[in-house]
Amino acid sequence: MELRLYDTLNREKRVFTPIDRGNVRMYVCGPTVYDFAHIGNARPVIVFDMLFRLLRHLYGESHVTYVRNITDVDDKINERAARDFPKLPLNEAIRKVTEQTEKQFHDDVDALGCLRPTVEPRATEHIVEMREIIERLVKGGFAYVAEDHVLFSPQAMNAANKILPRYGALANRSLDEMIAGARVDVAPYKRDPTDFVLWKPSKPDEPSWPSPAGIKVMGRPGWHMECSAMSWKHLGEEFDIHGGGIDLVFPHHENELAQSCCAFHRNRMANYWMHNGFLQVEGEKMSKSLGNFVTIRELLSDWPGEVLRLNMLKTHYRSPIDWTLKGVEESKKVLDSWYDIVGDDTQALGEPDEDVSAQLGDDLNTSGAITRLHAIASSRVGTSGQGQLDVKRNLKTSAMLLGLLGNTRKQYLASNPKAIVVNREAVDALIADRTAARARKDFRESDRIRDELAAMGIVIRDSKEGTTWEVAR
Numbered sequence: 001m002e003l004r005l006y007d008t009l010n011r012e013k014r015v016f017t018p019i020d021r022g023n024v025r026m027y028v029c030g031p032t033v034y035d036f037a038h039i040g041n042a043r044p045v046i047v048f049d050m051l052f053r054l055l056r057h058l059y060g061e062s063h064v065t066y067v068r069n070i071t072d073v074d075d076k077i078n079e080r081a082a083r084d085f086p087k088l089p090l091n092e093a094i095r096k097v098t099e100q101t102e103k104q105f106h107d108d109v110d111a112l113g114c115l116r117p118t119v120e121p122r123a124t125e126h127i128v129e130m131r132e133i134i135e136r137l138v139k140g141g142f143a144y145v146a147e148d149h150v151l152f153s154p155q156a157m158n159a160a161n162k163i164l165p166r167y168g169a170l171a172n173r174s175l176d177e178m179i180a181g182a183r184v185d186v187a188p189y190k191r192d193p194t195d196f197v198l199w200k201p202s203k204p205d206e207p208s209w210p211s212p213a214g215i216k217v218m219g220r221p222g223w224h225m226e227c228s229a230m231s232w233k234h235l236g237e238e239f240d241i242h243g244g245g246i247d248l249v250f251p252h253h254e255n256e257l258a259q260s261c262c263a264f265h266r267n268r269m270a271n272y273w274m275h276n277g278f279l280q281v282e283g284e285k286m287s288k289s290l291g292n293f294v295t296i297r298e299l300l301s302d303w304p305g306e307v308l309r310l311n312m313l314k315t316h317y318r319s320p321i322d323w324t325l326k327g328v329e330e331s332k333k334v335l336d337s338w339y340d341i342v343g344d345d346t347q348a349l350g351e352p353d354e355d356v357s358a359q360l361g362d363d364l365n366t367s368g369a370i371t372r373l374h375a376i377a378s379s380r381v382g383t384s385g386q387g388q389l390d391v392k393r394n395l396k397t398s399a400m401l402l403g404l405l406g407n408t409r410k411q412y413l414a415s416n417p418k419a420i421v422v423n424r425e426a427v428d429a430l431i432a433d434r435t436a437a438r439a440r441k442d443f444r445e446s447d448r449i450r451d452e453l454a455a456m457g458i459v460i461r462d463s464k465e466g467t468t469w470e471v472a473r
Ligand code: AMP
Pocket: 029, 030, 031, 032, 039, 040, 041, 042, 043, 044, 244, 245, 246, 247, 248, 276, 277, 278, 279, 280, 286
């Protein structure tokens, strides 16, 4: 199977060739831990988990290193800590907020069927590496000190030797355009409006560390610096894949790329830059003021995590998603029907379906792969014995490549928060009695049975093909 990935930097889909097949390396920007993650935040987590699984399938489980950081130093964290724990010293309050939020995040994404990354570094544990990169940038003439800040100069980068990439290449913008678009109130210590912060002084009480570049006061890193330091420490100066949401392309990834390439004198940081599209809810941008802000936690109290995962993967990762209740309901029906087929088998057996693999290999075409899974599930109709067994195995093994159908049917039903425990045999028997009553025109009895089923939370539908039923929601 061939893997082709779309690279935001070169704006093309290319065959994926790892730098080292023995250790395929991927870095994805992780959460800033101060509050429950929303369903938009779940998108990069699920998408890159899907890619992680595919890489493990292709190169072997122990030959892929997936790093997803935790940003635990940030103004939003400081504000939340001061608000929630006003009586504690700020640093202690910050630790409480970050530990608590990190745990919530793990619980949420575990429930979405995501594997833990190989390494989950915390920004505050990589200050030494950040200082080292900053020192290199200052020595190389790419950064300068002003009013106890260290600033990076994109102009200096673009004026330097030819090995380096052009600042603005990832976002596909020129420096002139950026200068024109810069805000009017540019900080007075910046030489140029496009200069960005690598290090800044801490206010009293804020987390602080000894500063680099001869600065006497204590300080803290800028956000972009964190990822350059953590990816360097865990994956080296150059690695295979760098991912995140599309909103991170500029300025975050553009700046990470600039810092790393200038510090290590390289023309690339990652070979493939991958970005997931944005998610909106019921046709609108998600925001607290619109009241359509949904956390993963809230959704998990209504739906099994696997239903949310399938709903996310139905759309190609680069397209925008409109997250709707209707979509989630449909995903639930699909998973219910697939679990009816695969039952309680615990293992994947054999190789996944070739078409499913080929779809995923084509820049993670999960929607194409899911269409194929539907076809596999439908091919069961009219088969028996060995044929049925083959369909069951093929469906399970192939869906597991997407991180789906990895549970037994029992586990899946148990994970359904609003599940009504249904005795399927009893329901089927009642429906058979009702069909018999209708056949002999005993409508009083058939209505009585329908009401009995309704009281059990079962809705029935009659059609020419017969009677079907489902659990009412
Ligand atoms: P943040 O906590 O805002 O830094 O976001 C963490 C990750 O979630 C980043 O990779 C973002 O790009 C991604 N993200 C945030 N909001 C959305 C959204 N509505 N749709 C898709 N991805 C998002």
